[in-house]
Amino acid sequence: MDSILLIRTLASIVRGATPLIFAGIGETITEKAGVINLSLDGTILLSAMVAFAVTYTTGSVILGFIAAMLVGALMALIVAFGSITLRQDQVAIGFVLTLLGAEMSSFLGNPFVRLKGPSVPHLPIPYLADIPIIGPIFFNHNLVVYLGYALIIFSWFYIFKTQPGLKLQGIGERPEAAFARGSNVNLMRYVYTALGGALVGFAGASYSLSIKLGWSHRHTAGNGWIALAIVIFGGWHPFRVAFGAYLFGSLKSLSSIFQRVAPGIPSQFFNGAPFALMIIVLLLVSSGWLDRLLIRLPVRLRRLVHDALLGAPPGGLGRVFVKE
Amino acid sequence: MLQRLSNLTLGLVPVVLALLFTTVILIIVGAPPGEAYRNILQGALESPDKWASVVTAMVPLLLCSAGLLVTFAAGLWNIGVEGQIVAGALLATWLALNLTLPPILFIPLLLVAGLIGGALWGLLAGLLRVYGGVHEIFGGVGLNFIAIVLTNYLIFGPWKPADGATMSGTDPFPPAAWLPRLGDLPVYPTAVVLALAAVALMYFALRGTTWGLKLKAIGKNQRSAFLMGIPTSRYMLGAFLVCGALAGLAGSIQAIGVRQRLIPGVSGGYGFLALLVVLLAGYRPLWVIPIALFFAAVGVGSPRLELSMQLDSALGGTLEGIIVLFVLLAQGVKRKA
Structure with missing residues (x-):
């Protein structure tokens, strides 16, 4: 493979992983607050459809993104309302919304199937895009991709380095303790669930307006589940969630290369690859095999590898907080 | 009595609210709501054929x-x-395409193949959960997609029809493998009996056996069930096996009854x-x-929307989803009140 093709492939990985970054980090924020929003697959479908429909009708890409974020926030608020206020099963409501989002996107999106509409314009960053190798890989995309970089860094900084971020971790880890220290646990959970949902909606819009242009039935199906798995694989840490997004993003680009190199392999296997990988990475981080392997490493290295590969879910994840 | 009536x-x-919600959606897209609902009803109930289709659609839901x-x-x-479901259909298809037996042996064998195929696929999700720590939602979703990919590979590869592969599936099975119909109606008495028996069996098993009681104990609190001496891993794997087997039976019925071949979206x-x-x-x-019957009727009726109103049939699924959502929320409201 020559170097131009390699650079182009890496650039397509960076671009293709962008929606997964938004959805994965959005869900990370929601889960850090202790709420599981399982509806991602349906929310991404519905918001992708709404984004395209709004942009197609109004001609404004920005309005499309705003509408999609509202849809994402609204779906997340239903999860929050149902589980926090009404104390119904969080997983059940998320699952119903997964199916509902998919069905509604098919029904409402029917008139918009396979139309050509506006999309996010290409925007190489001056000077940075001219750096050899790095430039074409990272800085020759559109604004959505750059916002993705900003989100990775900003969300990490916010969660781990700021006062409100530490409070966010508190309400997810030990809601009772956070309440005792004066946090309004349930209000903050509402806020972060909606915020995470809005980012998931943004991910939906970035499919239909930037990465996989337009709308068709079940346009993005499956990606929401992958984003949810990436959050677990990423150990609820923005950097590793981003790494997971690039890992899964690279599968698509790699499969087109493999298909050229080894045409004998049936193309269907490449469609299944992300889901096989999903099970494998979850086995890797959940099964305890890695822990057993780590024990054989020298102590100092063990700590390092552990922090790089494993992470525990927030202690209060999925548990409703009730004031005594 | 009055209490029960007011509960009802x-x-x-929530059901009325759900209907209102879908009505609003219909108004937004500019479709006359009354006509849409009438089309769904007619599509499901207008002829004995449709009635039969509703019962047939109810079978996999019940199983x-x-x-x-x-x-x-x-x-x-x-x-x-x-x-x-898919795994059951796959194993049944493999036998149906490769064996020749008299129907009296062939059909039971294919139904059992469905049970086994589904049970194995369910066991896989169970093993991932119990021994791999992979939550069954993720293991299950992953295995769902893999099953679909496997189906497409088989239809477009080893099992492709002699005159070329298409989305319409494999060659039809030999008639000896077809699940018998009720006269000319598209309904399969064996399947209906099996489905109702499955619900009845689980009703009694969960209600009146120690097996059911132990399962429920695990569901309520896995750790204390374990401490009580219940072999939780074995029981959980058993639950996956049973559910997978019944789903696989539904898959086999879809393949050898409803379609008489394997199609890509068999589940x-x-x-x-x-x-x-x-x-x-x-x-x-x-x-x-009754709920499965209702869902089956909506499922059979809503494709009519595409034919006569150019609306997408996903309206049916939307209605079902909204009803479930509103009922779940209403339960929460009731508990609070």
């Missing part, structure tokens, strides 16, 4: 719901039920829909039957 009326409130009652009792979210979303059925039934076995 209260129970209808999967019966299985899901078991996994839910053990506190497990077996989303993989969709893929377990038809019935597994996911069955999850909604059981949620709406509040995990109560007897409620599963």
Whole structure:
């Protein structure tokens, strides 16, 4: 493979992983607050459809993104309302919304199937895009991709380095303790669930307006589940969630290369690859095999590898907080 | 009596709200709501043929719901039920395409093949959960997609028809493998009996056996069930096996009855829909039957929307989803009040 093709492939990985970054980090924020929003697959479908429909009708890409974020926030608020206020099963409501989002996107999106509409314009960053190798890989995309970089860094900084971020971790880890220290646990959970949902909606819009242009039935199906798995694989840490997004993003680009190199392999296997990988990475981080392997490493290295590969879910994840 | 009556009326409130919501959606897209609902009803009930189709559509819903009652009792979210339908259909198809037997032997064998195929696929999700620590939702979703990919590979590869592969599936099975119909109607008495028997069996098993009681104990609190001496791992794997087997039986029936061949979307979303059925039934076995009937009618009726109103048939699924959502929310409101 020559170097131009390699650079182009890496650039397509960076671009293709962008929606997964938004959805994965959005869900990370929601889960850090202790709420599981399982509806991602349906929310991404519905918001992708709404984004395209709004942009197609109004001609404004920005309005499309705003509408999609509202849809994402609204779906997340239903999860929050149902589980926090009404104390119904969080997983059940998320699952119903997964199916509902998919069905509604098919029904409402029917008139918009396979139309050509506006999309996010290409925007190489001056000077940075001219750096050899790095430039074409990272800085020759559109604004959505750059916002993705900003989100990775900003969300990490916010969660781990700021006062409100530490409070966010508190309400997810030990809601009772956070309440005792004066946090309004349930209000903050509402806020972060909606915020995470809005980012998931943004991910939906970035499919239909930037990465996989337009709308068709079940346009993005499956990606929401992958984003949810990436959050677990990423150990609820923005950097590793981003790494997971690039890992899964690279599968698509790699499969087109493999298909050229080894045409004998049936193309269907490449469609299944992300889901096989999903099970494998979850086995890797959940099964305890890695822990057993780590024990054989020298102590100092063990700590390092552990922090790089494993992470525990927030202690209060999925548990409703009730004031005594 | 009065109490029960008022409970029933209260129970209808979310359903009415759900209908209102879908009506608003229809108005937004500029379709006359009355006509849309009438089309769904007519599409489901206008002829004996349609009635028969509704009963046939109810069969996989009942079988999967019966299985899901078991996994839910053990506190497990077996989303993989969709893929377990596919796995049952795959194993049945493999035998149907490669064997020749008289129907009296062939059909039972193919139904058993469905049970085994689904049980194995369910066991896989169970092993991932119990020994791999992979939550059954993710293991299940992953296995669902893999089952679909496997189906497409087989239809477009080893099992492709002699005159070229298409999305319409494999060659039809030999007639000896066809599940017998009731006269000319598209309904399969064997399948209906099996489905109702499955629900009844799970009703009694969960209610009146120590097996059911132990499963429920695991569902309520896995750790204390373990400390009480219940072999939780074995029981959880058992729940996956039972649910997978029933889903696989549904898959076999779809292949050798409804389609008489293997098609790419053989599971038809019935597994996911069955999850909604059981949620709406509040995990109560007897409620599963009328709800499955209703969902089946909506499923058979809504394609009519595409023919006569150029609307997408997903309206039916939207209505079902909204009803379940509103009922879940209403239960929460009621508990608070």
